[in-house]
Amino acid sequence: MTDQKNQRGAALLELAFVIPILLVITFIVTEFGRAIYQYSALTKSVRDAARYLSIQTPNTKVTEAQNLVVYGTTTAGSTPLVTGLTTAMVSANWPIAPTGTNPPIYTVTVQISGYTFQSTVLSAFGLPFSNVTFSNIRATMRSHTT
DSSP states (O other): OOHHHHHHHHHHHHHHHHHHHHHHHHHHHHHHHHHHHHHHHHHHHHHHHHHHTTTTTTOOOOHHHHHHHHSSSSOOSSSSSSSTTOOGGEEEEEESSBBBBSSSSSEEEEOOOOOEEEEEHHHHHOSSHHHHHHHOOOEEEEOOOO
């Protein structure tokens, strides 16, 4: 009987030590999932803008393509698809000289530069790895105009 008396509260004490660790792991996994979701959304929007520009006359409709990346529509909106994304981070360019052989292949490239994923949960706990800057996200497509 004395062994049971000595064990009282041991499970509660173990739970008190384990719960904070499990919560931190849960928050890290949640934020990692959010980062992957945002990266996927950015990649899709860049592809959509490159596809949009591939049927336009070269060096036109750049503003509309920037809006397409940021807001999901060719007109400027008020809420970006991903928090912190601005049209200044989006660039589009056509090469000066066409690449390829005969016939020449014209391409268009859309790129997001300098986007930083901002963690909401991890920064609230003061964890040091709260913000991550993504590398350049770009898509290049063949242009259908000559």
